[in-house]
Amino acid sequence: MTITIKDSAGMDGMRVAGRLAAELLDYLAPLVKPGITTNELDRLAEDYTTKVLHAISAPLNYAPGGHNPYPKSICTSINHQVCHGIPNDKPLKRGDIVNVDVTVIKDGWHGDSSRMYMVGDVSVAAKRLCNLTYEAMWKGIMKVREGAYLGDIGYAIQTFAEGHGLSVVREFCGHGIGEKFHEEPQVLHYGKPGTLELLKAGMTITIEPMLNVGRKEIKELGDGWTIVTKDHSLSAQWEHTVLVTPTGYEVLTLSANSPALPAFVTPSA
Ligand code: MF3
Ligand code: CO
Ligand code: CO
Numbered sequence: 001m002t003i004t005i006k007d008s009a010g011m012d013g014m015r016v017a018g019r020l021a022a023e024l025l026d027y028l029a030p031l032v033k034p035g036i037t038t039n040e041l042d043r044l045a046e047d048y049t050t051k052v053l054h055a056i057s058a059p060l061n062y063a064p065g066g067h068n069p070y071p072k073s074i075c076t077s078i079n080h081q082v083c084h085g086i087p088n089d090k091p092l093k094r095g096d097i098v099n100v101d102v103t104v105i106k107d108g109w110h111g112d113s114s115r116m117y118m119v120g121d122v123s124v125a126a127k128r129l130c131n132l133t134y135e136a137m138w139k140g141i142m143k144v145r146e147g148a149y150l151g152d153i154g155y156a157i158q159t160f161a162e163g164h165g166l167s168v169v170r171e172f173c174g175h176g177i178g179e180k181f182h183e184e185p186q187v188l189h190y191g192k193p194g195t196l197e198l199l200k201a202g203m204t205i206t207i208e209p210m211l212n213v214g215r216k217e218i219k220e221l222g223d224g225w226t227i228v229t230k231d232h233s234l235s236a237q238w239e240h241t242v243l244v245t246p247t248g249y250e251v252l253t254l255s256a257n258s259p260a261l262p263a264f265v266t267p268s269a
Contacts (some may be wrong), residue, residue: 005202017111018252020053026257032117034094038076038087046073058103075101082227082235094120113253114239133211133236144249146201154191167216174206201246208239
């Protein structure tokens with residue numbers, strides 16, 4: 001197991017990349033409206049990344065082992081789509097919930113973040129799922145500090161999610177991140193306290209729980225990327241890139257218009 005530890009230059013590189021990913025999500029927020037297609041969002045995101053952020057979209061042509069190259073610059077996962085939805089020409093409609101997942105590369109460093117967007121008025125159940133998934137991510141983030149275990153993060157997320165009647169997707173997880181998009185370790189969103197890898201200051205990881213209203217099982221569509229819930233129940237996801245510090249965590253993918261933190265989040269020392 002080789003987990004990279006960022007030195008102070010690496011941490012600064014990750015801070016910049018993380019902020020730019022968040023700024024891209026800020027830019028997209030007001031554009032996610034009924035009638036826009038996810039292909040239009042993809043095009044706008046690609047232009048903003050290259051022309052305004054002077055950065056690179058990591059997903060475009062990304063081809064981890066066994067996968068055909070990812071064809072777009074962002075992932076857009078709607079309603080029962082869990083993750084890795086591929087933008088297309090279908091317009092968004094009122095009531096949809098959409099996860100937009102962006103990863104930018106700046107000066108060789110990766111910043112990875114996703115948010116849920118609600119298209120017009122959405123159902124109470126959809127709104128509850130989006131809000132609880134956001135809180136579940138933060139429950140995990142709050143466990144991060146040097147000397148904590150990865151299992152502490154997974155346990156915090158799983159107990160919170162299941163305590164609210166939601167299920168945790170098992171097949172996809174958070175990850176180390178740095179000069180590579182996906183590094184070790186895997187960051188599971190379920191587990192037992194005091195198990196798995198011990199966190200050390202200077203590690204950078206993502207926490208990105210996918211929670212379903214129905215059962216946890218998923219399946220992959222024929223495009224080789226899009227993941228949906230097997231029972232077609234609604235699914236939501238949020239993602240931050242986080243730096244492990246000696247006393248806690250530093251969330252790297254924050255920006256001026258990041259959603260407010262849940263009330264239970266107390267500043268990390
Ligand atoms: N951004 C996703 C993650 O959080 C990975 C997307 S891979 C892609 O890890 F190829 F689908 F873009
Ligand atoms: Co990620
Ligand atoms: Co992501």
